[in-house]
Amino acid sequence: MMSEITNEKVRCLIIGSGPAGYTAAIYASRANLSPVLYEGMQPGGQLTTTTDIENFPGYPEGIGGYEMMEDLKKQAMRFGADIRIGVATAADLSAAPYRITIDGEKVMETDTLIISTGATAKYLGLADEQKYAGMGVSACATCDGFFYRKKTVAVVGGGDTACEEALYLSSLASLVYLIARKPYLRASKVMQERVMKTPNIKVMFEHNTLGLFGENGVEGAHLVYRMGEEDEQQVDIAIDGFFLAIGHTPNSGIFSEWVKTDEVGYILTIPGTPRTNVPGVFAAGDVADPHYRQAITAAGTGCMAAIEAERYLLEKGL
Ligand code: NDP
Numbered sequence: 001m002m003s004e005i006t007n008e009k010v011r012c013l014i015i016g017s018g019p020a021g022y023t024a025a026i027y028a029s030r031a032n033l034s035p036v037l038y039e040g041m042q043p044g045g046q047l048t049t050t051t052d053i054e055n056f057p058g059y060p061e062g063i064g065g066y067e068m069m070e071d072l073k074k075q076a077m078r079f080g081a082d083i084r085i086g087v088a089t090a091a092d093l094s095a096a097p098y099r100i101t102i103d104g105e106k107v108m109e110t111d112t113l114i115i116s117t118g119a120t121a122k123y124l125g126l127a128d129e130q131k132y133a134g135m136g137v138s139a140c141a142t143c144d145g146f147f148y149r150k151k152t153v154a155v156v157g158g159g160d161t162a163c164e165e166a167l168y169l170s171s172l173a174s175l176v177y178l179i180a181r182k183p184y185l186r187a188s189k190v191m192q193e194r195v196m197k198t199p200n201i202k203v204m205f206e207h208n209t210l211g212l213f214g215e216n217g218v219e220g221a222h223l224v225y226r227m228g229e230e231d232e233q234q235v236d237i238a239i240d241g242f243f244l245a246i247g248h249t250p251n252s253g254i255f256s257e258w259v260k261t262d263e264v265g266y267i268l269t270i271p272g273t274p275r276t277n278v279p280g281v282f283a284a285g286d287v288a289d290p291h292y293r294q295a296i297t298a299a300g301t302g303c304m305a306a307i308e309a310e311r312y313l314l315e316k317g318l
Contacts (some may be wrong), residue, residue, distance in 0.1 A: 010035070011030045011318060013113050015117055019295045020305070024114045026076045027303050031307075033309060035306075036082045037081055039086070043069075044065075047066075056295050086255060089104045091255050095124070096111060097109040114306065116298070117251035117289055118298075119124070120249050137218060137242050152238060155177070158185040158186045162180075162245035170198050170201050176198075177201075178195060181207065218240060221292050222234065223237060226318055250265045250290075263288070267283040269282075282308050284302040285297075289301070
């Protein structure tokens with residue numbers, strides 16, 4: 001049986017519930033835009049999968065990722081934001097009011113749209129990545145690197161992110177393995193040079209990861225050298241932390257027919273603003289940010305998007 005379509009019209013619709021979405025909801029509700037926010041597949045976003053956040057200003061003792069997102073949500077609700085469970089499954093941004101389908105059945109019409117759907121870190125797809133999630137496996141060195149001071153870690157990847165993460169970790173950990181599947185790094189020359197000049201980064205070219213091992217957390221990784229070649233060789237390394245840096249996928253798919261993105265899918269905004277090429281549609285947080293990807297920068301752009309939405313509605317007399 002076909003589900004009944006219910007239309008509802010709002011002035012400000014926010015899709016996504018990480019720091020960008022919740023911050024946009026705080027600002028939009030305080031500006032009387034009566035925002036409705038749909039939380040998406042992972043309420044609270046990527047931060048709910050990390051342990052403590054120690055670099056968000058204002059928390060001298062740090063705060064749990066999940067707890068922080070709950071606090072942001074409560075703060076938005078205190079000012080009247082309507083926060084709902086639901087996933088945006090389709091979008092029609094061809095003309096205002098814009099139409100967003102939720103869970104494949106309900107259509108929301110909105111004058112302004114804030115896209116804060118985040119990005120998803122890519123994983124290798126090993127069962128051990130799940131097994132050791134939060135127990136030594138991480139996709140964010142800036143978030144979790146601090147816990148590996150004077151320890152040994154591995155970073156997987158050969159791009160700029162992997163080099164950046166390896167360099168960051170090299171200032172904390174005693175030894176960093178950089179595991180690259182090719183005989184060269186894809187990263188920019190300058191990043192490669194920095195990596196090569198850092199004495200406690202050991203680049204393991206032509207290595208793939210088969211699995212992880214450890215009793216109460218990651219204690220090592222099973223690697224294979226020159227996989228599929230005649231001289232293929234199994235190599236085990238002892239590590240305390242395993243960092244993925246093989247890229248992120250921005251969650252922009254349903255909007256990309258209308259809003260401009262780069263070749264990877266990151267939404268392009270007018271520099272210094274969260275404005276997209278579609279008037280009244282704004283992008284905030286990691287879905288539009290291949291560079292910084294921090295909770296604080298996401299929150300900052302969420303704030304900017306709500307202020308832009310308010311100004312847009314005022315200008316249009318809506
Ligand atoms: P990239 O797509 O550039 O690199 C991904 C890396 O992960 C590649 O080396 C790739 O290997 C490797 N990889 C992918 N899948 C696997 C797999 N299954 N197993 C093993 N390795 C795998 O992503 P980045 O996140 O590094 O960078 C994204 C963009 O952001 C780039 O344009 C980059 O230049 C930019 N950036 C710039 C920075 C700066 O300028 N400071 C910092 C960070 C990012 P392979 O090479 O074999 O394909």
